[in-house]
Amino acid sequence: xxxxxxxELMATLLPSLILLLAPFAPYLAAELWxxxxxxxxxxxxxxxGFDPDLAREEELEVPVQVNGKLRAVVKLLPDAGSxxxxxxxxxxxxxxxxxxxxxxxxxxxxxxxxxxxxxx
Numbered sequence: 686x687x688x689x690x691x692x693e694l695m696a697t698l699l700p701s702l703i704l705l706l707a708p709f710a711p712y713l714a715a716e717l718w719x720x721x722x723x724x725x726x727x728x729x730x731x732x733x734g735f736d737p738d739l740a741r742e743e744e745l746e747v748p749v750q751v752n753g754k755l756r757a758v759v760k761l762l763p764d765a766g767s768x769x770x771x772x773x774x775x776x777x778x779x780x781x782x783x784x785x786x787x788x789x790x791x792x793x794x795x796x797x798x799x800x801x802x803x804x805x
Contacts, residue, residue, distance in 0.1 A: 700718075700721070700723060701733040703717050703721065703723070704727070704733055707728070711727075711728075714727060715727050741763065743762075743763075744760050744762065744763070745760070745761050745762070745763050745765075745797055746758050746759070747760075747761055747770065747774075747797065747799065747800060748799055748800070749774040749777060749780055749800045749801075749802070750801040750802065751784060751801075751802045751804060752802075752803060756777075756780050756783045757774070757777040757778075757779040757780050759773045759800070761773055763797065765796075765797075766796070767794040770794050770796065770800055771792050771794055771800065774792075774800040774802065775792075775802070780802065783804075784802060784804050787805060788804060788805045789802060789803070789804055790803045790804060790805050791803040
């Protein structure tokens, strides 16, 4: 059974939805804008605002490579530092298996993007 949406909430959300639809379906959006009582040109309206805290990722998936080959993907907080990323990568079971018996020459960490472990 679908949830009921109040008329007040719909009146608040509908103009933003129409503005977001405009780049993809401009004629439909212009028609809806007029039908819902929008004033002025749809193309002259300001883009809907957003809350950066709500758009922020809660968890990142960072690939871990050993000598350039993907061995694991670790889940980290977005604000994790390079040392935390390196510790998480080296603690991963698949990474430990890949570096077992080898010497870690270098660990390259690109914060929030990639961890590459170079071994000999």
